[in-house]
Structure formats: C-alpha cells, structure tokens
Amino acid sequence: MNWEAVYHDAKQWVKEAGERIRLSFQQTLTIKTKSNPNDLVTDIDQEIEQFFIRKIRDVYPEHKILGEEGFGDQLDQLNGTVWLLDPIDGTMNFIHQQRNFAISLGVYENGIGKIGIIYDVVHDEMYHTLCGNGAYLNERPIAPLKERGVKESIIALNATWVMENHRINHQILIPLVRDARGTRSYGSAALEMVYVATGRVDAYISMRLSPWDFAAGAILVEELGGIVTNLRGEKLDFLSKDSLFAAKPGLHQDILKNYLKNGNW
Numbered sequence: 001m002n003w004e005a006v007y008h009d010a011k012q013w014v015k016e017a018g019e020r021i022r023l024s025f026q027q028t029l030t031i032k033t034k035s036n037p038n039d040l041v042t043d044i045d046q047e048i049e050q051f052f053i054r055k056i057r058d059v060y061p062e063h064k065i066l067g068e069e070g071f072g073d074q075l076d077q078l079n080g081t082v083w084l085l086d087p088i089d090g091t092m093n094f095i096h097q098q099r100n101f102a103i104s105l106g107v108y109e110n111g112i113g114k115i116g117i118i119y120d121v122v123h124d125e126m127y128h129t130l131c132g133n134g135a136y137l138n139e140r141p142i143a144p145l146k147e148r149g150v151k152e153s154i155i156a157l158n159a160t161w162v163m164e165n166h167r168i169n170h171q172i173l174i175p176l177v178r179d180a181r182g183t184r185s186y187g188s189a190a191l192e193m194v195y196v197a198t199g200r201v202d203a204y205i206s207m208r209l210s211p212w213d214f215a216a217g218a219i220l221v222e223e224l225g226g227i228v229t230n231l232r233g234e235k236l237d238f239l240s241k242d243s244l245f246a247a248k249p250g251l252h253q254d255i256l257k258n259y260l261k262n263g264n265w
C-alpha cells in the first residue's frame, strides 16, 4: 500500500468536505433525532458521510468504511484497510453554535492505526498524522507531549455523567475533579482528543463513545506520546462502544492507579 498516497487523498477529501460544511451554513438544516430527543443528525452529517464513501469507493474499492451514519459497511472484524469516519463530530454544536465540531477520520490496517485526521472546520485547522512521521496542525509540527501531575492538569469531561440514571458510579470522579486544576467540556470527542494531543488539555475522560468518535484521535494522541485506553486501562476495541481515557504520559498511569481503579466502568 502506498500510504503517502492514501494520506494525501484523505487530507484532500477532508478539506473538500470541510468546504461543503462551511457552505451549508447558508442553507436551512434538516434536523432529525435518533435514539433520543438530544441525539441529533442533520442532512449535512449524512451528505458528508456519503461524500467520503463515494470518494473512497471510487479510488480504493477494496477498502472498508465504518461511518456513524450507517452508509458504509457493516463490519465484524478489522482485517484489511478500514476507514473509520465521523462526518461531523459534535452535531449538537454544529446545529446550535456553528462551531466546536470536527470531521474525524482514522484509517486502520488490520486494526493498527495508520492515518489520523481531525479537521476543525470553522477554524480551518487540520490535525493530521501518518503514523511514525510526526503529527501536524496544518503545516506546523505538533510538539511531543511532556509529563504533568494531576494538580497542574486540566481534564476534559462531560457533566452529564453526574445523572443518577447512568449505571456507572460517577462519585469515583469527585476526588479527581477536586484535585485537578480545572475541568472543561467542549462537546466533541474528536476535538477533545486533539486538545489532549496538542496539550491544550492534559486528559480526556468519557464514559461511552463509539469507534468513529475516537479512531482518529487515538492515532494522533499516541503519535505524540500520549496514552489512550478505556477507563479500565485496557486497549481500545475499534468495533465496540467503550469508555475512553486519553492523557499525557505519566498522568495516565497516575489517574488510573490513584483515581479510576475502583470504578465500575
């Protein structure tokens, strides 16, 4: 496989998709709900996924595609080359704020991450890596991550997890929230992972995400020396929903051992 060529095509298609999304700001969105009234999807989410599928199938017909909106393939294994796509990560922000959302695209070969691209469309900021060659924000190299202690850390996490109807024991997170310097919530898992990759936050915790939410982010964070697992400290499975914990080196081990180990995640 000529990975440089795949990388080039992937970045090109992400740029084009971003342009389409920016143009959509002039039109009226069709908004539908999915599993619940706050689980939203628009015609643009669907159009962008279909745009990528057309491009990928045309140039790489032997590759598989797993996309959030379901226009790709149904997969039960990750053999071969698989594109994991979230056409708009942060749809609620896209609808309400016209910002704080991203295109997330990860390309895997037999389950191993090769290419990670996250595009902050509104800021025209593309974070990308071809594994082993460093990661970039547009043309600028991103510096590798350095260790940091909990007390100097900003942790991205979402306050909706405090609701009692979740089966998880959220009380476990109280000491972590107390000890950290601060917490943040941006409403886009892909952007939150890219903020870990660039050091804007030091860790990101989510109780439940899907493979297309974290596929590209995991590649970017790991390329910069960060660590990505589920909340039990296990390797991620790119075919199942799972919890997610991405952090700087050192901080990841510290939080797992001293704060998360008794959780029922």
Ligand code: IPD
Pocket (backbone or CB within 6 Å): 068, 086, 088, 089, 090, 091, 092, 158, 186, 187, 188, 189, 190, 206, 208, 209, 213
């Ligand atoms: C959602 C966002 C959000 C996260 C949700 C995801 P979507 O993705 O990443 O930050 O908390 O769990 O489903 O639906 O906007 O692509």
Ligand code: CA
Pocket (backbone or CB within 6 Å): 040, 041, 068, 091
């Ligand atoms: Ca969604």
Ligand code: CA
Pocket (backbone or CB within 6 Å): 068, 086, 088, 089, 090, 189, 212, 213
């Ligand atoms: Ca998503």
Ligand code: CA
Pocket (backbone or CB within 6 Å): 045, 068, 086, 087, 088, 089, 090, 091
């Ligand atoms: Ca999405």
